[in-house]
Amino acid sequence: MDDYVITVLSNIGMISFVALSAYLLLLTGVISFGQQAYFGLGAYAAGAATAMLLLPIWAGILIGACVAGLMAALVGALTLRLRGLYFSISTLAFAEMVRLVLLIVEVQVEVDGELVGPAGAEGFHDIRWMFERDISLGEFMLLIYALLALVLVALLLIERSRLGSIFRMLGSDDLLADMQGLNVVGYRVLAAGLAGVLAGIGGALYAHFTTYVEPQFFNVMLGVHALAYGLIGGLGTAFGPLIGVAIDVGFLEAVRFIQGYRMIVFGGLVALLLIFMPRGLLDEERVHRLKARFRRRGDAHAAGS
Amino acid sequence: MLTLQGLEKRFGALAALSGIDLEVPAGEILGIIGPNGSGKTTLLNAVTGVYPPSAGRIAFGGADITGWKGHRIARLGLARTFQNIRLFPTMTVFQNVWAAQHARTPGGLLGLLRSRPRPGGGDTRRVEAALEQVGLLASREVLARHLPLPARRRLEIARALVVDARLVLLDEPAGGMTPAETADMARVIREVVAPGRTCVVIEHKMALITGVCTRLCVLDFGRKIAEGHPDEVLDRAEVREVYLGGVDASDA
Missing domain, CATH: 3.40.50.300 (P-loop containing nucleotide triphosphate hydrolases)
Incomplete structure (x- = not known):
C-alpha cells in the first residue's frame, strides 16, 4: 500500500470516531453540531500528554478520551435541559468557544532544547511520538483500526444491552420515556459523556498521525459531516455511520473526477437521503428485517443439522 | 389514592x-x-x-x-395512555412492553449493561403475561407501527399492566373505535385493568x-x-x- 491509500484509510478510521460520537447522541434524539470540540480537546490533551509530559501513547489516548468525555458530560449537564434546536445551537456555540480559546492559548515547555506545546493560532506542532519510535504510517493505521474495532464492539454490545434500549426509547419519544419513569436528562448526559470519549479517542489518534494539530481543523464542517455520516449510513446500527464515512471519504475521494465537486455531490446525497430515507440507509426497520432474516436462517440451519 | x-x-x-x-x-x-x-x-x-x-x-x-x-x-406506580397513542413505533410489540417494565427498574449500572431479553427468554414471563391479558401475545414480534388501532390501544394498556401501576390513567381508550371495538375495550378495562387498580x-x-x-x-x-x-x-x-x-x- 502506498502512503496515499494508507492516509485515506487512516482518515476514514479517525473520522469514524467523530461520526460514531455524533451517532450516539442522535440515537438518544438530540442533534449536536459540536462533536468536533471533543475531537479537538482529545487531540490537544493527548498531544500534551505525549509531547510535553513524555507519557506513553496509551496514556495519551486515555487522557484525551477522559478529558473529552468529562468535558462533554459537564457541558451536557448544563445544556441538555434545553429542547431541540436550542440544544443544537448551544453545542455549536460551545464548539466555537473551544476553537477560539485554542486559537489564543499558548502553553509551551522546553523538551530537548525545543519549545513544545500549543502555540495559539500556530497550532500544536511536534507531536513526534511516531517519528521518535520509527513507527510507520501503516503500523499506526493498524492501531487506528484496532481501536475502532474495539469501540465498535463496545457500541454493538451497548445496542444489545438494556442501556441501548433506553437510548433508543429517548430517541424515539422522550415524553413517553419520561412518562414511563426514565430520567431523560440523566441518560442523555451519560450518552453525551460516552460520545465525548469516542470523539476524544479519534482526536488523540489524529494528533499523533499528523504530528500537529491546529484549531482550524476542528471547525463546524467537521461536526456537520459527523452528523451527516449517521444520517447517510443509517441510525439502525453502529455500522451505519461507518458506511456514511466510507461513502464520503472513501468513495468520493477515490473517484478523482468528481474531486472538485465533492461537496456538491455530498450535499446532494444528504438531501436525497433525507427526503427518501430520513433515517439513513440502514434504519431501524431495515435492521429489524435483516435480523429477523438472519435469525430464521439460523433457526432453519439448526433444525436441519 | x-x-x-x-x-x-x-x-x-x-x-x-x-x-x-x-x-x-x-x-x-x-x-x-x-x-x-x-x-x-x-x-x-x-x-x-x-x-x-x-x-x-x-x-x-x-x-x-x-x-x-x-x-x-x-x-x-402511575401509568397512563395517550389520546393520540404513543408507542415506540420501530420496536416490536414485545419490546414496547418490556421497555415499559425495564424503564421502572433499570437495575443499576451493571443491570444496564446486561443484554436485552429475547421473547421466551429468562425474565420475560411478566411481559408475556401482560400481552396475553390484552390478547396480543400472538403479535409479539410485530413492529408496533404495523398494528391496527384497537391493538395499539391495547398495547398501551399492556404497558400499564406490566409495571403493576396502582393508578392507571386512560386518555380516550376507545377513541376512533367502532361500537364493537369499544365494547371490547370496555371489557378489557373492567376485567383486566380495574381489578386491584384505581x-x-x-x-x-x-x-x-x-x-x-x-x-x-x-x-x-x-x-x-x-x-x-x-x-x-x-x-x-x-x-x-x-x-x-x-x-x-x-x-x-
Whole structure:
C-alpha cells in the first residue's frame, strides 16, 4: 500500500470516531453540531500528554478520551435541559468557544532544547511520538483500526444491552420515556459523556498521525459531516455511520473526477437521503428485517443439522 | 389514592384548569367527561408531570407530588395512555412492553449493561403475561407501527399492566373505535385493568363511560361542574345542556 491509500484509510478510521460520537447522541434524539470540540480537546490533551509530559501513547489516548468525555458530560449537564434546536445551537456555540480559546492559548515547555506545546493560532506542532519510535504510517493505521474495532464492539454490545434500549426509547419519544419513569436528562448526559470519549479517542489518534494539530481543523464542517455520516449510513446500527464515512471519504475521494465537486455531490446525497430515507440507509426497520432474516436462517440451519 | 386541591393550569392568559378539587379513592374507576377543550387532557398531563400546575396541590398515594418530574411520578406506580397513542413505533410489540417494565427498574449500572431479553427468554414471563391479558401475545414480534388501532390501544394498556401501576390513567381508550371495538375495550378495562387498580378514564363515548365507570366528573371550561354516580350526573340538566347540547344521554 502506498502512503496515499494508507492516509485515506487512516482518515476514514479517525473520522469514524467523530461520526460514531455524533451517532450516539442522535440515537438518544438530540442533534449536536459540536462533536468536533471533543475531537479537538482529545487531540490537544493527548498531544500534551505525549509531547510535553513524555507519557506513553496509551496514556495519551486515555487522557484525551477522559478529558473529552468529562468535558462533554459537564457541558451536557448544563445544556441538555434545553429542547431541540436550542440544544443544537448551544453545542455549536460551545464548539466555537473551544476553537477560539485554542486559537489564543499558548502553553509551551522546553523538551530537548525545543519549545513544545500549543502555540495559539500556530497550532500544536511536534507531536513526534511516531517519528521518535520509527513507527510507520501503516503500523499506526493498524492501531487506528484496532481501536475502532474495539469501540465498535463496545457500541454493538451497548445496542444489545438494556442501556441501548433506553437510548433508543429517548430517541424515539422522550415524553413517553419520561412518562414511563426514565430520567431523560440523566441518560442523555451519560450518552453525551460516552460520545465525548469516542470523539476524544479519534482526536488523540489524529494528533499523533499528523504530528500537529491546529484549531482550524476542528471547525463546524467537521461536526456537520459527523452528523451527516449517521444520517447517510443509517441510525439502525453502529455500522451505519461507518458506511456514511466510507461513502464520503472513501468513495468520493477515490473517484478523482468528481474531486472538485465533492461537496456538491455530498450535499446532494444528504438531501436525497433525507427526503427518501430520513433515517439513513440502514434504519431501524431495515435492521429489524435483516435480523429477523438472519435469525430464521439460523433457526432453519439448526433444525436441519 | 389521588387527591387534587385547587388545581390550576394556565397557558399564558388562558386558564385551562381552575380550582379543581377531586378525590379518587382506591379501587374506583372515575370517568372524566366534558366537551373538547374543557381541560380533560390538561388535567391528566398535570397529574402525570408533563408540566407543573400553575397553582394547587396534587397528592398521589399519600405523597405530595406537586411539581414533580414525570419520571419520578411514574415510579411511584402511575401509568397512563395517550389520546393520540404513543408507542415506540420501530420496536416490536414485545419490546414496547418490556421497555415499559425495564424503564421502572433499570437495575443499576451493571443491570444496564446486561443484554436485552429475547421473547421466551429468562425474565420475560411478566411481559408475556401482560400481552396475553390484552390478547396480543400472538403479535409479539410485530413492529408496533404495523398494528391496527384497537391493538395499539391495547398495547398501551399492556404497558400499564406490566409495571403493576396502582393508578392507571386512560386518555380516550376507545377513541376512533367502532361500537364493537369499544365494547371490547370496555371489557378489557373492567376485567383486566380495574381489578386491584384505581383508574381514571377520559372518554367521549357514553357506551364506554356508562359501561365501566363507578363515578363521573364533568369538566367545562376548565372547571368541575358536576360529580357523582354516572346515571345521576348524566341526568342533571346543566350537564345535558353543556355536554350533550340538550340531547338525551341515551342517544349519544
